[in-house]
Amino acid sequence: MAMEEILTHAATDGPLHAALTQLDDAAKLIGLDDAIHHKLRKPKRVMMVSIPTLMDDGTTEVFTGYRAQHSMERGPCKGGIRYHPDVNLEEVIALAMWMTWKCAVVNIPYGGAKGGVICSPKDMSEGELERMTRRFTTELVEVIGPEKDIPAPDVYTNAQTMAWIMDTYSMQKGYSVPAVVTGKPIALGGSLGREAATGRGCVFTIREAMECLGIAPDGARAVVQGFGNVGSWAARLLEPLGPKIIAASDSRGGCYNPDGISVMELLAHKDETGTVVGFPGTDTVTNEELLELECEVLIPAALEESIHEGNAANIKARMIAEGANGPTTPEAQEILNDKGIFVIPDILANSGGVTVSYFEWVQGLQAYFWTEDEVNDRMEKIMVRAFNEVYAEHEKRGVDMRAAAMAVAVGRVAEAQAMRGIYP
Ligand code: NAD
Numbered sequence: 223m224a225m226e227e228i229l230t231h232a233a234t235d236g237p238l239h240a241a242l243t244q245l246d247d248a249a250k251l252i253g254l255d256d257a258i259h260h261k262l263r264k265p266k267r268v269m270m271v272s273i274p275t276l277m278d279d280g281t282t283e284v285f286t287g288y289r290a291q292h293s294m295e296r297g298p299c300k301g302g303i304r305y306h307p308d309v310n311l312e313e314v315i316a317l318a319m320w321m322t323w324k325c326a327v328v329n330i331p332y333g334g335a336k337g338g339v340i341c342s343p344k345d346m347s348e349g350e351l352e353r354m355t356r357r358f359t360t361e362l363v364e365v366i367g368p369e370k371d372i373p374a375p376d377v378y379t380n381a382q383t384m385a386w387i388m389d390t391y392s393m394q395k396g397y398s399v400p401a402v403v404t405g406k407p408i409a410l411g412g413s414l415g416r417e418a419a420t421g422r423g424c425v426f427t428i429r430e431a432m433e434c435l436g437i438a439p440d441g442a443r444a445v446v447q448g449f450g451n452v453g454s455w456a457a458r459l460l461e462p463l464g465p466k467i468i469a470a471s472d473s474r475g476g477c478y479n480p481d482g483i484s485v486m487e488l489l490a491h492k493d494e495t496g497t498v499v500g501f502p503g504t505d506t507v508t509n510e511e512l513l514e515l516e517c518e519v520l521i522p523a524a525l526e527e528s529i530h531e532g533n534a535a536n537i538k539a540r541m542i543a544e545g546a547n548g549p550t551t552p553e554a555q556e557i558l559n560d561k562g563i564f565v566i567p568d569i570l571a572n573s574g575g576v577t578v579s580y581f582e583w584v585q586g587l588q589a590y591f592w593t594e595d596e597v598n599d600r601m602e603k604i605m606v607r608a609f610n611e612v613y614a615e616h617e618k619r620g621v622d623m624r625a626a627a628m629a630v631a632v633g634r635v636a637e638a639q640a641m642r643g644i645y646p
Contacts, residue, residue, distance in 0.1 A: 225264060228312055237316035240552065245319070248628035251619065257644060258636045262322075265315050266333075267291045271361035273339060275354040278347050287358045289337040291371055292318040295638040298369055299335030300325055300404075300576060300583075302376025303358075303383070305351075309338035320547070321576070323631035324569040328608045330580040333635075335371050337362075343378040352386055359390040366391065368401035368587060374579050375405040385410055401586030404579035413582035415597035416575075420545065421455025421523075422598065423574015426605040427566045428456075428519055428543045429463060434613055435564060437540060439464030443480075443517040445539070446470040447509060448524025449488070449498050452545040452572065456521050457485045465519060469512050470498050473524075476512040477504035513537060522549035529554045537563060544568040559622050567624035569631065570612055577601050 229242070242263060249259045273285040288311055291299040301321040314336045321334025339358055343351060365371060375384060384403040388410060391402045400411035408414065415422075432439055442465040446453045449470045457467045466482030474497040477483065483504060491501045499506055513520065513529065516538040522528050523545030529537065534554035541564040544550065548568060550558070558565055578601055585591050592600075616626035 225268070228315065229263065236312055237548075238312045238319075240548075241316040241319045243552070244323075244624075244628055245632065247625065248632040251621065251625060252629050252633050252636075254632060254636055255640065258639050261639065261644070262293065262319075262632070262635065265290045265292045265318055266294055267365065268311065268315065269362060269365055270311065271358065273354055273357045273361065275350060275357060277350055285339050285341050285354055285358075287337065287339040287361065288314045289335065289362055289365060289371070289373075290315045290318040291333070291335045291365070293322045293333035293635060294370075295635050295642060296326065296333055297331035298333070298367075299371040300332040300374070300579065301335035301337070301371075302374045303337040303339070303379050303387075304376035305339050305341050305343040305378040305383075307340060307342050309340045314338050320569065322635060323628060324573050324576055325580075326631035326634040327569050327612065327627050328573045328577050328604050329634065330577060330604070332372075332576075332580065335373075336376070337373060338376075351383070355383055355386040356390045359387045360394065363391060363394050366402060368399060368583065372401065372579075372583055373403050374576075381405055381407045381412065401583050404582040404586075406582070411582070411586045411591075413578055413585055413597055414592070414594040415601070416578045416582060417451065418455045418459070419578035419597075419601060420452045420572050420575035421457075422459050423577060423601060423605045424452065424456045424521065424523075424543050424545045424566075424571050425459040425463070426574070426602055427571050427609045428460060428521075428541070430606060430609040430613070431541055431543070431564060431566055432518075435541065437518050441466065442519060443468045443515075444519040444521065445512060445515050445517045446521045446523060446545075447476075447512055447528060447549075448472065448522065448546065449492060450523065452575075453521060453523030454485070454489060454492075456523060456543075456545055458489070460519070461485045468517060469507060469515055471507070471509050471512045471524075472498050475499045476507045476509060477501040478507045478512065478515065479504040519543060521545050525549065527551050529558070531557070534558055535561070537561070539563060541566065543571045545572050547572065555622065555624060565623055566609075567627050570608060570623070570627045573608065574601055574605055577604050 317336035325332040520539035526548040534557035
């Protein structure tokens with residue numbers, strides 16, 4: 223399908239429609255130059271590759287993989303690779319575009335990319351996944367690299383996947399290239415602090431927002447939807463700042479105690495039973511009920527579109543910090559705005575992860591590794607600065623934080639593009 227067709231099709235719905243609408247709104251808000259606007263509506267480059275893979279039963283399956291690179295105006299591209307049956311080009315382009323804004327909002331020197339392979343990783347053996355990953359990497363070898371495009375884990379890919387990519391790329395080059403991916407195992411040059419980074423960054427933005435909104439941390443009530451990596455780290459790091467975590471959930475449901483839940487004990491319970499449900503001293507709530515609890519801070523850290531037109535009017539949080547990507551639909555955002563609920567948007571609230579990925583790349587390039595405290599301190603500075611820049615834009619323009627974050631991000635990319643000019 224031609225790029226025009228993809229973009230035209232996206233005019234009706236889907237993630238690319240949402241991404242393009244957000245860009246168009248930001249362009250209008252900041253008075254973006256038309257030529258730059260048109261350029262940013264399209265990815266710089268899209269690779270579509272076939273990935274013949276020897277399966278364990280001796281047959282060969284030919285998977286389809288994509289890598290979309292949206293923008294390289296501010297530096298190499300950065301973005302995850304996902305393995306999922308629903309991967310499609312439109313979504314990959316939209317996710318690449320969001321990565322451009324996420325990197326720009328925290329002002330790290332990257333553009334956005336995203337990749338994916340259409341496959342069912344849960345039905346594949348470790349050997350099949352390894353062979354598919356190595357062939358996919360080989361097909362991408364000319365377009366990825368530390369100075370071009372640096373992949374990372376995403377849905378159903380992990381540190382092991384990154385180790386295979388790093389090894390395959392290194393074998394092709396003839397020397398070790400740790401900075402070709404981030405999210406690597408520590409033994410191969412992964413960064414300390416990466417595992418907690420997204421939750422930690424989210425907490426920095428919540429702390430700053432509480433100060434701006436005059437919410438006292440002590441005794442503030444926080445609710446976490448999705449007690450996985452992002453949600454549990456956010457809960458764990460928010461609790462010592464004063465707020466009590468009154469509810470948390472996972473895919474099986476949630477637990478609630480208005481007097482507060484000990485996060486460390488809840489983690490132990492989840493380790494033991496596989497779920498937060500049934501934690502002693504709590505009531506069981508559904509995920510729908512959990513989102514509608516009265517609280518100061520709501521952290522959606524599970525899925526896209528969990529706050530939508532159907533439930534936004536019932537949300538009673540004072541602020542929402544989007545740990546997940548895309549948890550609030552555009553219709554819900556309008557309802558939340560009308561209710562005066564302050565939303566720290568995903569491209570800001572969960573950008574601690576890509577920030578520490580950036581640190582991993584820097585450490586890999588320099589072959590000089592930082593302590594965990596150094597990582598956390600540097601990330602805090604970046605997150606606090608980014609939050610305050612977006613908050614200032616929100617005040618100056620009188621728009622919600624999402625529009626403000628987009629204005630900051632698109633403005634930065636546009637400035638770089640204008641200075642570089644349109645080649646040739
Ligand atoms: P994860 O798999 O570790 O955790 C997800 C959690 O959500 C799990 O506890 C799961 O049980 C729960 N969940 C699934 N379906 C649910 C439902 N219907 N209701 C409530 N809970 C449900 O994933 P993660 O890495 O924590 O990622 C969570 C979100 O954060 C995703 O949107 C991801 O894209 C985003 N994100 C993650 C990172 C990162 O560094 N991990 C960075 C940026 C954004």
